[in-house]
Amino acid sequence: MKEIIISVDEFENRVAIREDDVLKEYHVSRGEKRSGSIYKGIVMNVLPGMQAAFVDIGLDRNAFLCVDDIVTKFNLEEDEELEKIREKGRSIKDVLKVKEEVLVQVVKESTGKKGNRVTTLITLPGRYLVLLPFVNYKGISRKIEDSEERQRLLGLSEKIKPKDMGIIIRTAAEGKNVKEIRSDLAFLLKLWNKIKAGAKKKKAPSLIHQDLSLIYRIIRDVFTKDVDRLVIDSKEEYEKVLYLLSAISPGLKNRVHLYKENVPIFEHFGVEADIDKALRRKVWLPSGGYIIIDKTEALTVIDVNTGKYVGKSNINKTILKTNLEAALEIAHQIRLRDIGGIIIIDFIDMYNEDNKKAVLADLEKHFKSDRVRTNIVGMTELGLVQLTRKRTGKELGEILKELCPCCTGRGQVLSVETLAINLNRAVKRHAFENQFNNIIIKASQNIALRFLGWEAEDIERLEKETGKNIYLRVEGGRFAEKFEIDSCGDSALKDKIKFLTPGQEIKVKLEDVYPDNPVNAVAFYEGNVIEVVRGANMVGQTLDVIITYISRSYAQGQIKD
Numbered sequence: 001m002k003e004i005i006i007s008v009d010e011f012e013n014r015v016a017i018r019e020d021d022v023l024k025e026y027h028v029s030r031g032e033k034r035s036g037s038i039y040k041g042i043v044m045n046v047l048p049g050m051q052a053a054f055v056d057i058g059l060d061r062n063a064f065l066c067v068d069d070i071v072t073k074f075n076l077e078e079d080e081e082l083e084k085i086r087e088k089g090r091s092i093k094d095v096l097k098v099k100e101e102v103l104v105q106v107v108k109e110s111t112g113k114k115g116n117r118v119t120t121l122i123t124l125p126g127r128y129l130v131l132l133p134f135v136n137y138k139g140i141s142r143k144i145e146d147s148e149e150r151q152r153l154l155g156l157s158e159k160i161k162p163k164d165m166g167i168i169i170r171t172a173a174e175g176k177n178v179k180e181i182r183s184d185l186a187f188l189l190k191l192w193n194k195i196k197a198g199a200k201k202k203k204a205p206s207l208i209h210q211d212l213s214l215i216y217r218i219i220r221d222v223f224t225k226d227v228d229r230l231v232i233d234s235k236e237e238y239e240k241v242l243y244l245l246s247a248i249s250p251g252l253k254n255r256v257h258l259y260k261e262n263v264p265i266f267e268h269f270g271v272e273a274d275i276d277k278a279l280r281r282k283v284w285l286p287s288g289g290y291i292i293i294d295k296t297e298a299l300t301v302i303d304v305n306t307g308k309y310v311g312k313s314n315i316n317k318t319i320l321k322t323n324l325e326a327a328l329e330i331a332h333q334i335r336l337r338d339i340g341g342i343i344i345i346d347f348i349d350m351y352n353e354d355n356k357k358a359v360l361a362d363l364e365k366h367f368k369s370d371r372v373r374t375n376i377v378g379m380t381e382l383g384l385v386q387l388t389r390k391r392t393g394k395e396l397g398e399i400l401k402e403l404c405p406c407c408t409g410r411g412q413v414l415s416v417e418t419l420a421i422n423l424n425r426a427v428k429r430h431a432f433e434n435q436f437n438n439i440i441i442k443a444s445q446n447i448a449l450r451f452l453g454w455e456a457e458d459i460e461r462l463e464k465e466t467g468k469n470i471y472l473r474v475e476g477g478r479f480a481e482k483f484e485i486d487s488c489g490d491s492a493l494k495d496k497i498k499f500l501t502p503g504q505e506i507k508v509k510l511e512d513v514y515p516d517n518p519v520n521a522v523a524f525y526e527g528n529v530i531e532v533v534r535g536a537n538m539v540g541q542t543l544d545v546i547i548t549y550i551s552r553s554y555a556q557g558q559i560k561d
Contacts, residue, residue: 340391
């Protein structure tokens with residue numbers, strides 16, 4: 001059984017793709033995704049030594065355009081691979097000039113200090129086709145394996161392919177008739193004409209076309225006839241999904257379900273626990289062996305160990321069994337974590353050539369279900385398996401984690417934003433499970449400030465949603481990932497937390513600039529968060545402050561004259 005679970009809230013959209021109750025892919029979107037978007041840019045630097053150029057597309061960092069990603073050849077023979085359109089032996093200085101305007105598409109999002117990578121090979125993906133406006137080409141997805149169906153679709157592509165343009169038949173087109181595929185092509189041609197018109201009108205640098213949001217890319221690219229159901233917890237997005245399917249795949253509408261239970265959707269389906277496992281460095285195998293996944297700046301390294309598994313009698317069988325289990329889990333983890341780039345796998349040493357071939361064959365088989373292109377290079381003399389996987393965006397760990405401030409980069413912890421979101425969900429869960437009308441939260445300073453929001457508006461919204469009174473208190477020295485949630489009745493409240501009162505005069509140290517207002521400072525007193533008006537230029541000083549406003553989780557004060 002294959003299913004898509006979608007969680008929508010005010011912080012992020014999340015998509016889980018599961019097969020037989022096993023989480024295979026996890027996608028999260030916080031704000032704008034640029035991969036697939038088209039920009040009109042200005043060439044700022046041409047670097048012959050790197051055979052590349054830097055293009056200003058209106059973002060914080062200039063985009064990187066390699067000479068091999070500049071397409072000037074328009075015709076391909078039927079049996080040529082699409083990747084071969086890139087002409088070799090050209091010099092970047094003969095192709096691009098500084099201050100020249102160029103239409104580019106983002107193919108790899110910025111990571112770390114690197115800007116977005118772009119190409120002039122524009123591709124517009126639809127439901128059944130990919131349109132290539134600048135390349136005279138026709139192709140078909142390799143995942144369509146039936147020879148008769150391939151011939152049918154290739155013949156169909158001959159009839160509908162626009163002159164001097166290219167099309168690629170996608171996997172979802174399998175079994176579809178010419179009317180459905182023509183309709184998809186008409187939509188893509190209309191979109192391309194809109195992009196061309198926008199490129200003529202707008203000045204560089206500017207965004208010409210933004211690719212679809214996460215949910216609708218999943219509907220377009222993943223939600224096909226082999227998916228048994230799609231479950232979504234937002235009524236608004238549920239109706240939008242049905243509207244989109246009415247246009248592209250009406251037959252799938254009855255597989256879409258609106259989730260209405262009180263328990264959060266990812267909790268209900270057990271996805272949260274699977275995500276936690278996907279962030280761990282060590283992953284256990286069924287027999288007792290394990291794999292270790294480590295990332296460097298240039299590549300990802302995966303080490304296989306027998307661990308607690310000692311076998312029964314034959315060491316070669318023990319090693320083979322562990323390596324075969326590891327091949328399955330490695331393919332799963334790479335897909336789930338969306339690991340891209342160069343990957344090196346250190347399997348346990350095998351001296352039997354048949355065993356080596358068996359492990360490689362299994363690894364290739366397990367990667368067949370991966371939608372991202374993977375190339376297994378082979379095994380070195382040292383027994384290391386080399387493979388590459390196309391990288392299009394940030395990996396799961398880069399999205400959900402940040403460098404630990406305690407260990408200065410030697411390890412990782414969940415980011416403040418992720419922890420604040422997790423705390424928000426934990427409070428909702430606690431409110432649903434407990435009858436008391438007062439909830440007390442104890443958290444670290446950074447998490448508390450992020451959780452509060454602008455003048456405590458986020459926590460006020462949470463109170464309305466849960467119907468509970470929420471009291472947030474800060475505990476100095478508390479580890480960021482460890483927050484505490486408690487609840488009680490009105491009579492026990494005063495024994496559990498300290499309250500401030502308007503007009504109260506206190507002596508506090510101004511700890512830092514207040515995150516949402518750089519003019520003000522933040523201070524903490526007996527667990528209370530205090531925004532000190534116009535105190536930013538006195539951060540670090542200990543001053544007398546008069547409390548002017550209080551709520552359950554937030555207070556304001558002014559410096560005493």
